[in-house]
Amino acid sequence: MSGLIIDNISMRFDLPNGAAVQALQNVSLELKQGELLSVLGPSGCGKTTLLNILAGFLAPTEGQIVLGGKRVVGPSPERGMVFQQGALFEWMNVRHNIDFGPRMKGMAKAERDRITDHLLETVGLHDFGEKAVYELSGGMQQRVALARCLANDPDVILMDEPLGALDALTREKMQGLVLKLWKETGKTVVLITHSVEEALLLGERLLVMAPRPGRIFREYNLPFAERGVNMDLREVKKSEGFAETREEILSMIWGMEEEIMGKKEGAA
């Protein structure tokens, strides 16, 4: 079994001036293979920190991450990453960006090309393989980033605001693509987002985090991602329960933001 277990993670940053930031406190969660988890929360609540720990770029001060029965100790190709933007290699064309992982593994060219061609098709970039990445639009670049991650066939895909820099329309299209790829590949996905709507649309499970210390505030199991597989996303937004849940979460986050502001004013 290749479930992802977040086992009582705490993360404290000791600042050079002697102070410390408790970025995460006692975060525990279990994800089954093929689940899609979206993570929401006000700025600074430790979302990126959690993802960096999952990816293995940071070691938590307490707790551990276990994937497929093995403890995570560092970055590995079984946990692929999709970043917000600017993480493509602009000195390689689209094809070489996508087959970077297989190439580093030493996979034969014919096999690599087969995978790349298939992925170019999947993300809708079949004619763009030989283009330079800086010639592509932001949305196309994120398609390349998705394909690059998938080319490595990871068990888990970690995304930190992958659609954050896109315009509303492109973003909606990309949300559809993410859902489609998730269903087709059956990967476990952790998606960080600032958009409540996106979190609801894509998250089979949804985590709302609260800051200071960063912790899990609420957890939801949602039906919308399942609906979105067979339904237009705009229909999903109108479907039963969507608007109510959105309002509930929005007011929850607004409450946290107000609390933060209040604390700041109190401190000042």
Added chain:
Amino acid sequence: MVLVFYVAIFVVSMLVWGRIKAHRGRHDFTSLKTVTFGDESAIQPDRVASVISILSVFLIWGAFTGSSIVPLHVPGPFVGEAGFTYTARAPEGAEAEAEVRVMVHEAGVAPVTPEVPEGSGFAKGDAAVVQAWRSVLLRPVENDGEGAVVVAINGQPIAVDDRVEVTGGTVTLTPRGALNFQAAKGWQMEPIWLPAPEAVVARFVEIATNGYQNTSLWGHLGASLARVMAGFVLGSIVGIPLGYAMGLSGWFRGWFDPIVEFMRPVPPLALIPLVIIWFGIWETGKVVLLFLAALWIMTIAARSGVSGVKLSKIHAAYSLGASKAQILRHVIIPNSLPDIFTGARVAMGVCWGTVVAAELVAAQKGAGMMIIAASKFQLTDIVVMGIILIGIIGYGIDILMRMAEKRLVPWKGRG
């Protein structure tokens, strides 16, 4: 004077071309912008201005050197027969007038001594020759009898150190009673100060075919270029890996930071004396100097190229399964190339300037040696030619580097 002309050409051509442009009307995107002052993207170098700028440099150069390729000249030096009359006074008080004729001739032309004019009374006429721009000391009263002194020029009374304007020059009475005749200089420059453009071109053709001081022109320029290349390549071979090491290892950075930061502001020219003492004045010394000039620039360029890599790119590469060596090879090095190219352009420029300076100090061949040797013989045309060639080659190197950069790192600035 020259500056006034230059500013005049600048202003007049700007106004005229502005009128022409406004008249023709341009309809591109920029012309529709209503705010261009301060909008950097709306400022394109006006190519017409560049052409006029270059032309006006030659125009002024030609006009002030009496060049035959320029139709207009500022007044040149006086050439021809100059003269004046002087009044001599004998010791007993009698006065008499006589004429002095001075033939002012161009350099390199055999002068014709003018006929000695007659005088009046005891004063006898005199004749002399002088080259244009120069002065000559005259003693017109020498043949006027014992004890005669000059008291007036052209009827104008003159005292010691007084100056009188006469036809074709000025006359000054020296304390010892002689007359100093200075031929009128006009506004043009003497060739020894600044030769005419065609003289420089002629010299270029001559040296290009016959060489200078036993070495062909290409030999001189090639020697300089070879030194630059040697120094630059050595500096890069050491500097780039050093820069990478400094970007990747805290120990290396800590160790070399003080050295690099200390050496960076020291101009390579300041190292010439020490390099000469340690490595001698010949090839080794020069290559070492250029190596040092290039080394720090390339080290800093490589270091900032490595530091400039986005962390998300490194993270992406790690989670795609790349090893450290693969990340260095496929991510860090390509990511640093734009910075390295920028550094290389700077380094080549600095090396080219430094090699010329080093050759001024001592060399058997090279562009700098050519101009310093020529200056010792006051061959200003060779000096000017050398300066122009040095400028053109430096500019050419930069253009080549920029073209190479465009071809090899097309992703520069598009990350």
